[in-house]
Amino acid sequence: MGNADDGEYGSAASHRVALPPPQPFVTSLRNTLKETLFPDDPLRQFKNQPARRKVVLGLQYFFSILEWGPRYTLDSFKSDLIAGITIASLAIPQGISYAKLANLPPILGLYSSFVPPLIYAVMGSSRDLAVGTVAVGSLLMGSMLGTVVNASEEPKLYLHLAFTATFVAGLFEAALGIFRLGFIVDFLSHATIVGFMSGAATVVCLQQLKGLLGLEHFTHATDILSVMRSVFTQTHKWRWESAVLGLVFLFYLLLARYFSKKKAKLFWISAMAPLTSVIMATIFVYFTHVEKHGVQVIGELKRGINPSSVTDLNLDSKYLPVAIKTGIVTGIIALAEGIAVGRSFAMFKNYHIDGNKEMIAFGMMNIAGSCTSCYLTAGPFSRSAVNFNAGCKTAVSNIVMALAVMITLLFLTPLFHYTPIVVLSSIIIAAMLGLIDYQAAIHLWHVDKFDFFVCITAYVGVVFSSIEIALVLAIGLSIMRILLFVARPKTFLLGNIPDSKVFRNIDHYQNARSVPGVIILEIDSPIYFANSNYLRERILRWIDDEEERLKSLKETSLQYVVLDMSAVGNIDTSGISMLDEIKKIVDRRGLKLMMVNPGAEVMKKLNKSKFLETIGEEWIFLTVGEAVGACNYMLHSCTQQMKSHESDKQYNNV
Secondary structure, X not given: OOOOOOOOOOOOOOOOOOXXXXXXXXXXXXXXXXXXXXXXXXXXXXXXXXXXXXHHHXXXXXXXXXXXXXXXXXXXXXXXXXXXXXXXXXXXXXHHHHHHHOOOOOHHHHHOOOHHHHHHHHHOOOOXXXXXXXXXXXXXXXHHHHOOOOOOOOHHHHHHHHHHHHHHHHHHHHHHHHOOOHHHHHHOOHHHHHHHHHHHHHHHHHHOHHHHOOOOOOOOOOOHHHHHHHHHOOHHHOOHHHHHHHHHHHHHHHHHHHHHHHOHHHHHHHHHHHHHHHHHHHHHHHHHOHHHHOOOEOOOOOOOOOOOOHHHOOOOXXXXXXXXXXXXXXXXXXXXXXXXXXHHHHXXXXXXXXXXXXXXXXXXXXXXXXXXXXXXXXXXXXXXHHHHHOOOOOOHHHHHHHHHHHHHHHHHHHHHOOOEHHHHHHXXXXXXXXXXXXXXXXXXXXXXXXXXHHHHHHHHHHHHOOHHHHHHHHHHHHHHHHHHHHHOOOEEEEEEOOOOOOEEEOOOOOXXXXXXXXXXXXXXXXXXXXXXXXXXXXXXXXXXXXXXXXXXXXXXXXXXEEEEOOOOOOEOHXXXXXXXXXXXXXXXXXXXXXXXXXXXXXXXXXXXXOHHHHHOXXXXXXXXXXXXXXXXXXXXXXXXXXHHHHHHHHHHHO
């Protein structure tokens, strides 16, 4: 280690950068995997616990109801009862509507609001999430399965594939949670989700033109061009009666939402609007018989609770690939939406949501759902927002909702016979308009142009191509950005803040001043094979530019190169080779290389590669201030020696 004199930048005694204790490869690998897969250390609560307690904690981990259930109170039940009834009033019309969106029988929407919420109430960790079918997942399932099987021509095969896709989605979600692979969902960035959800909402609204205009035949494609072509090639089949009825109820739904947004206490107006729309529209059709004039109605709904569908899972090799593909894609989207919604409301109430537990809960409810005539379910935002505003306390609100749906299935399904399909289209459009988040897109534009580009790419991809292609494009752009961050890391020229020992980016802090004879560079990334060549060229360019600048200003020539490696958390062999090359080039130019605060992993590898012997441990410092202090000390010593040498020379001449 070098020593710095007492002065402006450092103290006389520098501190040695310690080498980390040696670790066997197996131990290092185990620690790395643990940090990757178990960053929250879920097993810490089991430490130093008796066997019986460990069993209880294990059961509580998988069945959250065992954790909060013993503390449940009557006051909480009163709140959950009100919230459960409120979300049931929304779940019933939404369930029927979204099932139609997936080209499935309407009754499946009610089935899917009965069994899955019960499973989630037992296993889920969110107090506010209201489980049910989701519009985007329904649209995805309908469009992806529709490319292989026509729902109207082969309804039984299509239904069985929907159950199979739901089963695959459940297996995939549960596997992600069990094997702690939830970070995969993190590749769906905020910008991607905003663009994707807005695009999907736009497509869903366009698809509802079929019901709004009373059309019987419609395209299965989701892009805007195919939808518009399907609409305007059938102008002779438009039914004005259906359009008028749909627009009236759409206006009513939007008006109810407007009043609910004005005052938070009036949330129930918007929550009850879909059910009241269904009731009023059904009564209107029953007494006016407009179904005889082109207004399509739901028709008969089978009475009774969920029948078993275990034997309906289709494992035929001809159709299994599309079922697997549909299950994985819809499963990812359902997880991304459900976990994001759950965490949003948990933040308001100041409690924690375990993402991996949520994945297991989502997976189990979809596995159970696929065996009980349900299709894909998640945690839709609209229903969860109503649950939150209604004052729910625990997941018991989901149980209340499920019981309300059960009563509907047992006794009330005949009442939906005259419900017009157009009112279901109005309910879907009203719900989807709230997902087109143009304000978030504007915010992205102001904050980060690249994120805005990702958002727009996802939106345009969904609207003009297909949901699957848009998802691949948006995720691809996000991954490309990550790779760019890794492959082209930032390097900064540091300067000293006057009257301090602080060194900061010269471009950022205008008052930061360079140190005579010293160039200080900060590397803002781990050093890997992907960026080592770039960093070598960039560091040499910094040195060349600094030498030219000093030469033009006729200032003290460059003597020292200081690399601040505080942000370099890791390095591979390519990175070490790059540092070795830099060291050789710097030596040939008559300069001295110094390093500041390399991380423990970096120090371990530099030591094993013998690079520390090459550079010399005395040239590695804890802080930039100490390194600069050492430079000043040596520059000062050299100056004194030169002056002394000059004096001796003059004396000898005399």
